[in-house]
Each structure stands twice: as structure tokens, then as C-alpha cells.
Amino acid sequence: MASVNIQNLDIVLGGVDILKSMNLHVQDGEFLVLLGPSGCGKSTLLHTIAGFNEVTDGSICIGEKDVTWADPKDRDIGMVFQSYALYPTMNVERNMSFGLRVAGVPKADIARRVERAAAMLHLKELLNRRPSQLSGGQRQRVAIGRALVRDAKVFLFDEPLSNLDAKLRAELRRELKQLHKDLGTTMVYVTHDQVEAMTMASRIAVMRGGKIQQIDTPAAIYARPKNMFVAGFLGSPSMNFIEGTLQALDGVWHFQSPALRVDLRHYPLQQTPLAGQRCVLGVRPESIKLCAPADSQQGSAQVALIEPMGASQIVWLNLQGQQVSVQLEAQATPELERSVGLQMAVAELSLFDAESQERL
């Protein structure tokens, strides 16, 4: 086990700055998820940790060892790829033991380690199969097993579940989390799927344009996103954004838009705003309750569409031309076209500056 320490890392590939003075500290035993849209540099960062990209500037340490210029094999890492990358001409057992055989580990030792990994990943009956005879989920388990037998200090995952169907993905996600719990090894996991990030991570680093936007626990990122990009990226359906201004009424800050007025007495403003400042109110679908229009101090809207989800339902409201999603329990019975009042939990809101898109 080891921590990963990245300092002032610059990566230039083909004349394009992919990463610019990146700093990242992955703690020992942590499950860090790098989350972001495609092209944000998260995969580049991971492949740089693995040693496949030339470092333009900066340094990478794994544990106490500076590995900035080390060969991939000398970094004590195990890696799992999106396309599984199994050796097609070798059976499962030989796939998993390839690295150990290269390293000249004694035969008995190899057998023991493969045995252990196979037991952990339910691969025992498949040891003599070729990769082509396995299903997608089994293939990815073999790939994980191949990383496991190496007793690496850090495991790197490059979108390992993206090629699987939804059911298998949920299953393997759980297995991976269990694995991390059992092993306690440092893991760095790249994905663009916010559900994977939320469910598995100890911490999430949300990336955009080669920069880390916010790095924190899933709960903290979800509740207090640092900017509108992070706020919109996490959560499904995503956060509602409503434009408006900040007004002081009777000495109390209010969010004011044509359709809404929200009392911000209990909102923890990070700095004193200007009166009339343009801003965006971010509200998650589950932070809105519906009531009779007369009972609401904040505003009202019309029910436009209902999406039943089984355990819950998504109700789309028409707030003076803007679509707002609200998540209700399945028992609620909103009626289409009816006017409803909104009650937002102020402590769960997010306010962003309209210009900088940063949290207020």
C-alpha cells in the first residue's frame, strides 16, 4: 500500500497542454475517483501515473519512491483497462500469471497467488478458458485478477465497467467496492459515470479541461458543489438552475426571480454579496417539496410531465417557461396541468455567481 503524490505536473501531448500544473495527493488506502467528461484529461492523468506518458514537468511519487521517470513495471502498480486487454492466446490462468512468470516468481508461489485471486473473484472454474470463451463481466474479472496477483501498491482503473451492460455494471461495482474494503489498497479509478463515482469513492476529484475542479468526499461534493459545472455533473436528474438576482428585503437576503422568491436567512453565504447581483439558484430535484399554491412563500408552477421510476417519480414543472424537475415518492399523486406551490429546503440549496459560476 502506498500514497500517490503528484506535484506541479505538466503534460504536453502533440503540442497540446493536456494537464497544467496539476497537484494531487492520493492518500494511502483511499479509493479516489477521477470524474469528468471525455477529453478532460482524467485518462491522461491515470496513464501518466502508470508511466505511459512522457512527463513534461513536475513529479510523481508512489509511496516514498519518485517514479516520474520509472518504467511502468517498476512502479508497483496494477492496471485494469476498459477493453479488458487480456492476452487472447493465453488461458485465464496464464493471463493472470504472466507478470509473475516474467518476474521469475517460483512456480509454487505463482500457483498460490493465482489461486487466491481466482477464489476472490469467483474465477476458479474458468482458469482453463481462453478470453474469447468468457463473457464481458468474466473478462473484466480476469483483468482485475491479473492486477491482483501482482500484489501492487496502487491499483489503477481506466473506465473498467464502461463496456458492460447496466446490470453487470452494478454487480461488478459492488464487487469492486467489496474488494477495496477487503484489501484496503490504494485505488485510482477513472470514470465518466457519476453513479460509479458516488457509490464507490472515498473521495471524488471532478475534472474539466485538465484541471481538478473540486476534490472531496462524494457527500460533500453532492451537497456543496464548488461551481456550476460540478453541480451539474453529479446527480441524476441533474440539478435545476434558476437565474435571478440577490436582493436585500428588510435586511434579509432573498433570491429573486420572476417566478420565485427564496428567503436566504439560513443559507451559509461565503461572502457578503452585492445587492442586485446576478446569480443562479441550484436546487436538487429531491430538495423540492410540493404543496398547495397558497401555502408556499417561494412560488408556484404547473405540473407538465410525470416520469414514474418505480420507487420514486420525477415530476417536471413548468416554472414560467422553465423546466424544473422534482423527485417525489411513488405514493404522491400530482395532477397534470395543476398549479402547485414549491417548498425548497434552504440548507440544501446552492447559489452561484452568474458570471464566474462559482459558489456564493
Place this chain on the structure above:
Amino acid sequence: MNAPTHSDVRTQGSKTTRPRKAFFTPARLGIYAFLLSVAAFFLLPLYVMVVTSLKTDSEVRQALLFAWPAHAQFGNWVDAWSTACIALTCDGIQGGFWNSVRLVVPTTVLSVLLGALNGYALSFWRSRWGNILFGIMMLGAFVPFQVMIYPLVAWFRMGGFYNTYWAIMVVHCVFGMPVMTLLFRNYYVAVPQELFKAARIDGGGFWRIFIQLMLPMATPMLIVATILQLTGIWNDYLFGLIFAGKDNYPMTVQLNNLVNTTFGERRYNVDMAATILTSLVPLAVYFFSGRWFVRGIAAGAVKG
């Protein structure tokens, strides 16, 4: 709304089958006639060769080219193989056969492995000048090789191994390299880089990844490349004539000498038998590996 009518019920109950197309339409007949005539056109020379090789000398003298032999016999084949005279020696073309085997087998193995190695290095170990090198090599594939013969002869003579076994071997390896490299490069380019990266993490070096991983993976391409080189080198006449030297003349050169330098009466039946013997090896290769051959060419074509 309506009760099902009688016909609805029937279509639901019975299995429907696709209506049969007529087999003999005028258009089809035309196509088959054309195909058959083309096939006959190409098979005719082979027929004449086989028939003539089975005839006795006196039958050949009757000059009935298409006639079936009255007494078919394989004596000419034996003659061509072991007793026909080439210039002053009368050992048939068996010497040429063994020369060709001695040349083709190691040269094919060597040039295929070199091509695989090149393709592997170019696709995975992206060195800075790799693409330029590959470009130069491809240029080499398009320059007619006749242009390079004289400089090569001069160069070999300077090195002191003109007209030797090594000279002809080197020539075939070098001239086979562009196509071999192209084949394997295109094959390996389609292999995901992640596979290579996984092997790197597992600690594989340049040779280990090549020998244990990439070479076994390229089995279809290895077969195709082997077929190409085997037939190509076996069928070669020009290089063999120029570079091999008297002692190493391959079968094709011996065949030419047999046909063109005999004294006195021309024994067409023996010539034909010798020709068939010479082309037997590539013919057999095509027959037994045609499936692979087509597959490999198609794979190369799509990915190239």
C-alpha cells in the same frame, strides 16, 4: 372490431415459406455460360501441359495438341526429374528442386519474422523516426526492383559474396521486407494499445512481448505471409538467375535451362513434365491454404 375472416385464420395457422426463385433464367444461363468459357480458357493451357507430358515421343511428333494420349505414361516425369540433360549434366531438375527448397524454407522463415518484428516495433514502440522509416520502406515497395539490380550486383561483388547462397537469401529478405512489414503493421495497428500497455505493466520487455504475446496473436497473418513469401520466392526467376550462382540455381532457372539449352530434338513432353513439377509446390500451397490466403488479403485490404 371485425371477426377474423377465413383467410386471416389460414395465414396464422400455416407456416409461410419464402417463394422459390427459378434456377434457370436466361440471365443466369448467360452468366454460367460466360463463367464456364472463362474457366475453360484458363484451364486449357494446363490441360495441354498435362496431356502432352503423358505422351510418348512419337505421339508428340504427330502434333495433335489437344488429343488424349493413346498410352498415358509417367516416363517423361521421371526423365524430367532425374535424367534429362541440362547443358552437359544429365541429372534432370531434381538438383534445382532441392536448391529451391534449401533457399525457400530458411528465407521464408527469416523474412516473415523480420516483417513481423518490423510491424510490431512500428505499431507499438513508437519511436520518433518510426513513421518516416515506414514511409521510406513503402517507397521501396513501389520502386521497380529491376532498377536496383545492377547496384546490388556491384555491391555484392565488392563484398565478395556475389553468386552465393547468402547473396540470394539476402536479396529475397530485403525485397520481401516492405510487403511483409506492411502486412504485419496493419495487423498490429488494429490491436488495442491497451493490450500492449497491460503487458508493459506486467513487466514484459521488447522481445518477451513480441515472442510470447504478439507473435502468437498474429497467427493468421503469419500463415498469409508465409504463403506469400513461399510462393513468391519459389516462383522467382530473375533474382535466382542473377544472384544465386551456378551451384545454387533454383528450380525455375534450371527449368528454363532445360527447356532452352537442350541439343537436338526438343522433347516437349519432358519439358511439360518438368514445368508441371516446378509449379507443383506453389499449386499445392494454393490448394491447401486458399482459405487463409483470401482471408489474410481481405484483412489487409480493409485495415490498410
